[in-house]
Amino acid sequence: MRLTEGKAFAHVPLDVYFIITRICNFNCSYCIREPMTSLPQEMSVDLFNSICNSFQRLKIRKLIITGGEPLLHPKFDEIIKRIPDSYDIVVCTNGWLLKDKLLKITEMRKCDILFQISLDAVGDNHDKIVNLPGAFKEVIQGIQFANKHNIKPIISTTVGHLDASAIIQLFQLLKEFNIDTWKISAEMPCSRSNGENMLSDAVGWNVLVKTVHSLNGWGGIQKIVCDSMFNFANSHLNQQLSSLAKELAGCGAGKQKVYFRTDGSISLCPLLDRYKVYPPQEDFYSWWLYSKDLLEFREFPATRLDECSDCEWLEICKGGCHGASLYKYNSIFHADPRCPMAKSKKR
Ligand SMILES: C[S@@+](CC[C@H](N)C(=O)[O-])C[C@H]1O[C@@H](n2cnc3c(N)ncnc32)[C@H](O)[C@@H]1O
Ligand code: SF4
């Protein structure tokens, strides 16, 4: 069955993001979130539950609870308590409140819950990025507290400047802890981020990735995830793709990931909010499977991207990040502006 027939999407693993609050105590210089001032500050517990109930016939891979700062939601505990045990949960946090909340949250849950803590640099450099003195100290204490209680967090590092020495410094710090996964990603252009560095430089990014991959002596870090860009020759994706994998290839927005905002409205990716946001759906299951709009979006006509038309990786890449194209060209119908292979053909 082709995915474009819709029904097949009931079997595609889906990551569901809940932006449960717009409020945050940090003020990160690169924050991806649009202010969303017309929306309620928080998602209500009832709305959260009713959205969760609409997932019953879908194959949910994990629920990601995010914000703003999700631990600031006044009913955070209630939200977590009510999530069915069958789901894996990831809580994305800036770490400031972790010490206060961690034990209560883990006690409430029988199923898997992972904490993803954002940490972008060491010492004052982190505080400057998040615009809050003392933030670094609190995050480190949060990680120490988690380790003391046998919890290994995920650490998420967003890189805004191609500075290998800053990443190595962070590595030296993190390997002293027990870390489930260290995820290192490039800053994306959206909202407060103008993405100047990362937008222009996939080549520089790939040099940084090589440096990360050559780090050894990981100490307590179990896994490091830091993927190169537009480097398909060495990728596991560079294989004969099944027809299903072909349809799922490229960006996962609207196929393998979806975001719910505080009023229940639906976003396919924060970077695409300026392109389209969908109203709350009473019957999310039917909408996800059969909405004409979504079917069209999934059939994204990569061949219409002039800059990619003769690219040998088109089937795998499908033009890269449409959000980056939107940011740079005000249209999703261009090649990812970071792609060095598309650059020469750029208008
Ligand atoms: C938007 S935050 C929300 C949750 C929580 N406040 C936090 O900071 O972890 C979720 C993740 O998005 C990342 N992020 C924020 N702005 C970004 C950007 N412009 N590009 C890429 N990632 C970004 C953050 O570093 C964090 O890991
Ligand atoms: S990235 Fe997270 S911590 Fe930073 S301002 Fe945005 S929501 Fe807050």
Ligand code: SF4
């Ligand atoms: S030319 Fe287009 S399809 Fe090819 S790698 Fe670059 S963005 Fe992807």
